[in-house]
Amino acid sequence: MAAPESGDGNNGAARMVTLISSDNTRFEVEAAAASLSQTLQLTILDGGGGGGDGIPLPNVDSATLSKVLEYCIKHAPAAANGGAPNATAVDRAELERFDNEFVNIDQSVLYSLIMAAHNLEIEGLQSLVAKKVADMIKGKSPMEIRRTLGFPDPTPEEQAEMNAHMLEYGWAYE
Amino acid sequence: MPRRPPPLIDDVVGEILLRVPPDEPAHLVRAALVCKPWRRILFDPAFRRRYRAFHRTxxxxxxxxxxxxxxxxKFVSTAAASPFPAQAHPNFSTPAHPNFSTPAHSRRQWRTLDCRHGRVLLYSFRTRRPGRLLLWDPITGGKxxxxxxxxxxPEIFSAAVLCTADSxxxxxxxxxxxxxxxFAGTDQDYVTWVTEFxxxxxxxSALTKVDFRIIASNRVGLAPAFDSFVSLRPSLFTGDAVYFILEKEKAILKYDLDGRGVSVIDxxxxxxxxxxxxxxEDGELGFAxxxxxxxxxxxxxxxxxxIPGWMQLRVIKLKSLLSVSESCYSSPQVIGFAEGTDIIFISSNDCIFTLKLKSGQVKKVGRRFNYEAVVPYMSFYAPDLVGVRPSPP
Structure with missing residues (x-):
């Protein structure tokens, strides 16, 4: 494998790192993109992830990791600009369009994604997905929210508690 | 077969609930009923502080x-489901607001004078002094x-209520x-004065007086007419001052909250x-x-x-915005502004609309009924304020 040596990466080509998903798929990605994750950034600053080693991510499967990296690669240039204060309106609009498309995905992927964003500490991705899930639950009843999020059906005890509270908050169900 | 999603840990649920918009109080109430862990998060004072800080206003x-x-x-809700009964009234008892009932106050006729910082200021012509003013918190029921x-x-007046809690x-x-x-009022001799409680x-406090006859005779060019008076219109609080509209010439009375000085702006x-x-938009005094x-x-x-002066910021063509209904854009009036937001109230022949200035979004929120103006009510609505608390985990 021709991955560059770990080091300061100042020799022209962008420094690459390898990430390994829970199902053992290897992803090679620019260090700048992977560094959107606060967790990975520390490892990478320590010189990890280069060469044949790779950084194992036992909590993230390959489908989720490939989504995570798609986000990181798109957002890395703006993040390198320090939140892109000098980005053009066109750039910002393009990122916004990308974000909207990006979360337009199957719910189960969204949940894996938000957990991965949380574990890897990718703030922008976490808030993007959290906003999407918040929008999904905001018009729904407690039972609909449970179903949307794949909760098991409530136990009789939980159901009784829900009913009692729903009675108390009748106005919220008109 | 669809994959069962992974369970969401509390931190992540918190991030999601943080982003549920506050303008529909029912959304968080329903979320509070989803399950115990969610209730625990929503009832946690630290979460609610974070929620308010996140949404800012x-x-x-x-x-x-x-x-x-x-x-x-009558409390007219702008939310689809309102925690307040349509006949919100400090004397009415409702299941959501068991504290409302105070028989000694019944039969009084209260009018709304102002609303700010979670409180509604009411007054009555009918009741004897002392106690013609009433401060009411619609959420806690406190008054x-x-x-x-x-x-x-005073013959005619307007008022502004402000929270003065430290920091x-x-x-x-x-x-x-x-x-x-x-409190700004004008007496029978057209002397306008301001006092504060x-x-x-x-x-x-002692009255700070403004005599328009003196102002009018001392000024060249535009000056408020000698018979100006405090208008029956809502006040505005911004910066370190509160403002009142003066009739008949359109001018604005400024009351400096620190120095307690009064000045007039044409x-x-x-x-x-x-x-x-x-x-x-920049937080300075403005008018529509x-x-x-x-x-x-x-x-x-x-x-x-x-040198301060008036600058026209925007012109918004209502005709195209309000064209949702033919009858709604005729003879419009601007009747209110929700402080801290970008929402303006417009009334027309038979409707009341809110207009969001930034997005241009228009929403019909009520039917017109001889409104002089409206007093908007802004507050975060936390699910636990009305008494239901989660049982211990």
């Missing part, structure tokens, strides 16, 4: 009428009465805390219809006026030489 939940002739405390300023007796960010003010009420001293005299005070079907937004700001 209390959302508009509804409005009351600023109406002198027909007292009516307290205090007298009107009684000497001289309060005004995101979660409620009726129990310290407050001041600034402090909840700490329980007394009104407005461009191009509007036949009544204007509404608002904060401009209507010319035909065009809404003009003005800001009072210094020019290049540092």
């Amino acid at each position: 209390p959302p508009l939940l509804g409005f009351l009428r600023f109406e002198m002739v027909h007292p009516d405390l 307290q009465r205090f007298p009107m300023p009684d000497d001289p007796s 309060c960010n005004h995101l979660d003010c409620h009726g129990g805390g310290p407050f001041r009420v600034v 402090s909840s700490e001293t329980r007394a009104w 407005t461009p005299r191009v509007y036949r219809k009544r204007i509404i005070l608002m904060t401009a 006026g209507l010319k035909d079907c065009d809404l003009h937004l003005w800001s009072w700001k210094p020019n290049a030489k540092g």
